[in-house]
Amino acid sequence: MKFVNERFMTEPMPFWEADPDVWRMVVDTNVNGVFLMTRAVIPHMLRRISGRIINVSINQETMRRRGFSPYGPSKAALESMSVIWAQELAGTGSP
Numbered sequence: 001m002k003f004v005n006e007r008f009m010t011e012p013m014p015f016w017e018a019d020p021d022v023w024r025m026v027v028d029t030n031v032n033g034v035f036l037m038t039r040a041v042i043p044h045m046l047r048r049i050s051g052r053i054i055n056v057s058i059n060q061e062t063m064r065r066r067g068f069s070p071y072g073p074s075k076a077a078l079e080s081m082s083v084i085w086a087q088e089l090a091g092t093g094s095p
Contacts, residue, residue, distance in 0.1 A: 046092055057075045058072075
C-alpha cells in the first residue's frame, strides 16, 4: 500500500486517484504473480501426486477497508483463486 499512498493508514486515498501503473503493479504481484508461480509448480506436484500450495491473504475487514485499493481487491481475488484452484485440484493428490 505504501506504493499507492504513503499515508494510507491515516489519510485514505480514493481509488480513482490511484496511479494506474501502481494499481497494475499491485494486481500483477498479488494476482498474476501467484497465478504464474502456481501454474509453474502444479505440473511437478501432479507428477509427484503430492504437494501443497499456501497462499497468504489478509482478513476480510482489511480487504473491504476504505482506501485499501488495489491491495484489498487483489487479496480478495487471491482468496477466490485459492478456493477455485482447490476445487480443480481436488482428487489429484495422494489419498
